[in-house]
Amino acid sequence: MSQQPATQDSHSSEEPNFYRAKSGLMSWLFTVDHKRLGVMYLASVLLFFFVAGFLAIALRTELFTPAQDFVSAATYNQLFTLHGAIMTFLFIIPATPGALGNILLPLMLGAKDVAFPRLNLLSFWIYSVAAVMLLCTLLLGGLDTGWTFYTPYSVHTGSAAGLAALGVFVAGFSSILTGLNFVVTVHRMRAPGQSWDRMPLFVWAIYATAVIQILATPVLAITVLLVAVERFLGIGIFDPAMGGDPVLFQHFFWFYSHPAVYIMILPGFGIISELVTVHSRKHIFGYKAIALSSVAIAIISFIVWGHHLFVSGQSELIGVIFSFLTFAVAVPTAIKVFSWVATLYGGSIVYNTPMWYALMFLWTFTIGGLTGLYLATISVDVHLHDTYFVVAHFHYVMMGGLAISFVGGLFHWWPKITGRFYNEALGKLSALLVFIGFNVTFGTQFFLGHQGMPRRYFAYLPEYTTMHQISTIGSWILALGLVIAGISLAMALRKSAPKAGPNPWNAMSLEWQTASPPIEHNFHDTPHVTCSPYDFPEIDKSGGGHH
């Protein structure tokens, strides 16, 4: 053990964990403890994951037959809008930074809290206000713009688009403040000895994410504010009927939303780097390449937004330039995947639930990444744009990338968060069902896409029926798998569940060097770091095999 953590001596068991340190509702609502805020984020994002997932099942059920039969046209349009908006703004974007990031970042850095604990509380409140605003649109009934709010449709539609736009505007502030907090925390709060090259890769990923959040989110805030101004004050910005330019909106929107794709996926990369190392007892392969490729992706992500506009009528030259830049993102992404697979080499792999999810991620994310090549190729995109191919691609990246790594991360850190073990058998069963269900649901959609099936249709030509039906059945299997994952995790909350102890996985990073659940101030004594977080005792040092 070369990390020198707070010792797990007798007095650690006397100090209460952070749940028991204070009690009462107010101790939660006004807490500045990053762990409590993280737990509240976690409860919220899981709720929204469930709500948005439920909407998705309703969508898929309508698509079981070519005719419109289960829900009305207007309902269907609201379903896919809310599914996309809730998943994106209330689940995927805040999930890993807000929940796992809040709980783990200070622990991994050996700090007592984030740099600005009160700002952290403010972020959570703002997020809650935004969530209520978006949920109101659900109750008012009538957000039917798609989560992308394309103008001029969103300016005219007689629905709750204004409120939703303001909700997204407010959510953006939460994102910015969290990002700011994390950047400062990483710069200023690292434990003695934790140099940049000794930070866990999860921290690197959260750091790169935070930088994008700070730089990109204001653009989204301005864009949706302009939509609201146009709707409420009748000032022409995007609506050609008032002298505006609808394609300008798409440039603004994707200038944020493409980097946002990396806000969603980079934290997932961080989780995978932790899971594949700890459960294979191996040093990560290519630490520097993985860390720097996160930063490279963060930078390039700002200059690829135009690939969403290949058929919008933007100039052909610009289209070609964006196509080239989009290919440029593929290289650092490929480096990461290669490095994770190489990490498995020569390991001693333990097949528990978190590891199965991490291994599943390598499969789904690889498919998501490779199918991106079709869409980066500008001429092929002309055919596939706005078809189910795109739907399949981004679900492989978002759901197959972020959501699956997030669930894997939950299983991995669940013993730390709750102090007890989830049910392993159910966890493994959930991983199997999610793997089958996911690939059946979205794998089929690539074929629908190359055969020309457009997105956002509630009724379709009969020739697409077979694939739609297989996809719908897959979505039910996927949902079942996720419910079982929830049950497995919930079983850790029982008093009878086996206790985890401080470090059940024998991991080296600092969050495992304190009690589970951690005490209120994380560590009794400030930990000192003397080596990499991936220096496991099982590694064979005798051969002198270091390069």
Next chain:
Amino acid sequence: MILNLLLGPDPALLGTPQMSESPFSLLPAASTNAQELDNVYLFITALCAISFVILIGAQIYFMVKYKKPASGHRKTSPLTHSGKLEFWWSFIPAVLLIGLFAWGETLYMKMVAPPDDALQIRVTGQKWFWTVEYPDSGAKLTDEIIIPINVPVKLTLTSNDVIHSFYIPVFRQKKDAVPGRYTNMWFEATKVGVYPLFCAEYCGDQHSSMIGTAKVVSMEDFEAAIEEASRIVQLPNEPLPDYGARVFAKRGCESCHSVDGTTKTGPSLKGKYGAQETLADGSTVTIDDNYIRESLMEPNAKIVQGFAPQMPSFTGQLTDEQIVGLIEYIKSLK
């Protein structure tokens, strides 16, 4: 031509044969650039398949070979990085990707540069139908585009309301129709047939039924069809209600108004003539010739209660003769 929502798109009604036999096969390639686009598509597929097999193959091999022994952890490899390996697995993909970019770009340039002598057609998207106009003859079609085979065709697209996207899968071509500006697309059809035409950009309630047909025909058939389409005039001895029914169908009215009592985006017109309707503001109106005429010209002036102001104005788009035909047709819907 616009499909009945409640029945779902009916292939017989749409008049397009199934595009391909199996869900796994490629669509027919019915334009000059479609075949090359399929070649790029298949090349990427091969590239991805090989990469996937190598990568996931290595993963599965490691997973089996390096499983933790039942007796406890074995010593693991101290490998932390390898400059050579990392260089090559960055360099090789980069070269492949640049090649792929270049091929995609070359084809794209062909797909966006129409020949100078291309036949000009104007296409206008509107909730929820396409109007296709042939400037040379003045012919006007709804939800149907007729194209001569082996002739380059250049479309000039726009929209009257929100963004739509004009997509003919068998040509592998798609372009947004944006209000307030013109966009272009071109293709040269190479296979006679009837193919589906989709709206690919979400545009509201009935986006899913903004489906039409692209008919590729010989030059002689094309000229005859355009001649026929350049007039929706009353035929000799054609009763007015029948003429009105043709106008009703050709102008896409049934996308919103059923004639069998089913409620769609707009009220059904069955049995409405002479009836009293309550308006959004609570007042009532009798459906008569003037109300129908006003509803065509200024559709949002008097909205029936329970419906949203969604109907576009037909001012300047219908002749007096056609309006009379429509009124007589609506009268006949008992």
